[in-house]
Amino acid sequence: MAETVKVPVDGVAVTAIGVAVIRARESQREDRLYDDPQAKEFVAAARAGFAPERWARMEALADQFYEGRTIGVRLVDDRFRQAIAAGCRQIVLLGAGLDTRAYRMDLPEDIHVFEIDLPELFDFKEPVLAAAGAAPTCHRHVVVADLREDWRKALLASGFQPSVPTYWVDEGSLGYLNQDWNQRVVRTLTELSAPGSHFGAGRMVVDPDAPQYRELRTFVAGHSAPTPIPAERPDDFDVERWLDEIGWDTEFHSWNDLTAHLPRPAGTLDPRIGTIAAVRR
Numbered sequence: 001m002a003e004t005v006k007v008p009v010d011g012v013a014v015t016a017i018g019v020a021v022i023r024a025r026e027s028q029r030e031d032r033l034y035d036d037p038q039a040k041e042f043v044a045a046a047r048a049g050f051a052p053e054r055w056a057r058m059e060a061l062a063d064q065f066y067e068g069r070t071i072g073v074r075l076v077d078d079r080f081r082q083a084i085a086a087g088c089r090q091i092v093l094l095g096a097g098l099d100t101r102a103y104r105m106d107l108p109e110d111i112h113v114f115e116i117d118l119p120e121l122f123d124f125k126e127p128v129l130a131a132a133g134a135a136p137t138c139h140r141h142v143v144v145a146d147l148r149e150d151w152r153k154a155l156l157a158s159g160f161q162p163s164v165p166t167y168w169v170d171e172g173s174l175g176y177l178n179q180d181w182n183q184r185v186v187r188t189l190t191e192l193s194a195p196g197s198h199f200g201a202g203r204m205v206v207d208p209d210a211p212q213y214r215e216l217r218t219f220v221a222g223h224s225a226p227t228p229i230p231a232e233r234p235d236d237f238d239v240e241r242w243l244d245e246i247g248w249d250t251e252f253h254s255w256n257d258l259t260a261h262l263p264r265p266a267g268t269l270d271p272r273i274g275t276i277a278a279v280r281r
Helices: 014-028 037-047 052-085 121-132 151-157 180-191 212-223 239-245
Strands: 092-095 112-117 139-144 166-170 199-205 248-254 274-279
Touching: 014 037, 014 052, 014 212, 037 121, 052 092, 052 166, 052 199, 052 212, 052 248, 092 180, 112 151, 121 139, 139 151, 151 180, 199 239, 239 248, 239 274
Parallel strands: 092 112, 092 166, 112 139, 166 199
Antiparallel strands: 199 274, 248 274
16 A cells, blocks of 8 residues: 555645544544544555654644544534435535545435545545545545635536535634635635535634644644744634624534533533534525
8 A cells, every 4th residue: 555655744634644543543442432444544554654753743643632633523423414414415525634424424325525625635545445445325526626725616616516505514624714714715615505504613712832733733844844823813803793794694502512412521621612503594
């Protein structure tokens, strides 16, 4: 596998490998919150492309983010099912990474999943899936595009139908919606959303200069200088009011409420942390 697959060892695509490490660990647990058989294939293929010291740093970072990230994966799984039950027949993964929900969740065969990500990500992902003999249970569409550029054209060319209710999935690619380029992405997906479409925006209360986040930025940068944190709008920027203004009805769900049903303690966090669930009017 290592001789035929180009492994992304730095740049933003490398974060997807870290999440695959987390999903593979979760899948090995007897009390696992989900099962991702393909995650171990990605980990095995990626490990061969890393220098031993850099792989050790990868695993150390995965340890630091494991608890919150793995529970977050399960929460998005839950929202997948809820959106499908509500009538969404298209699902768009914004910055799909090494996501395998089209394979592992037994989605209905009439569902169309569109995975948007960078070319270097799919150059790694697709050969690994092919070598594993993985087959999606629904219609899966690979959309090679950069969310910072014109991704709309590539999505439409892949068969996306703006008239069909859609669930738009963001698991961290957009970050904070008080940054201009993230707002451009949301405005675009809003224009492409039929009434009844779903979208979720995270509301976080974190220190981006905390040690684990500084280490993550340094790791992603590789030999380059770490990407600085983009300038943000004022702290009082109201994401829910903004979403309402551009056509979404919103409802906030705290992390504590979202995780209350899980069979594993998820910890109690600041009640301001959670998800803004939005439905297109």
